[in-house]
Structures are given as structure tokens and as C-alpha cells.
Amino acid sequence: MPKTPQIIPISDLRQSASGVVKRLSSSRGPLFITQRGHAAAVMVSMKEYEYTQHELEILRLLARGEKEIEAGVGYDLKTVLAEADEMLAE
Secondary structure (H helix, E strand, C coil): CCCCCEEEEHHHHHHCHHHHHHHHHCCCCCEEEEECCEEEEEECCHHHHHHHHHHHHHHHHHHHHHHHHHCCCCCCHHHHHHHHHHHHHC
């Protein structure tokens, strides 16, 4: 069952920024900030942000690899494994 998103108005953020940051650091989920009843921003902990950026970089690398495969560029798996075995044997 999906978690209910955490939502706070921007006025609460202004009044208790320190408390909001503490709550974020103990939570894995995002915090949605509203302004005049509409979504205005999303906050996440630094740990969650770094994790998300790492996942995004992996996806970029996978996408680049797929494009290389479609273009016929790249290396044969047997060749890569043979080179890896050579490097490990050194």
C-alpha cells in the first residue's frame, strides 16, 4: 500500500525550517511544499538526493550502452571477460 505523501504549507517551513530538515533526515520520502494550496516544491534529505543522483547516473550509462549496441559500437562480451581475466591475473 502506498505511503501517504508528506505535505506542508510553505508557512510551516518558514516557521520551523530546522524541524522540517530534521524530519527529512529521518525519512526516506520526499516532502511536498505547498504555496497558496498548490504544489510549489519538493524537499528530500541529502542522503536520498545522492541516492537518486546515483541511480540516475546508472540509467544514463545503461541508455548510452543501449545506443552503442544499436549503432553496432561496443565490445563483445567474451572479449571483455577475457580482458577482465587478464587484469585480475596480474
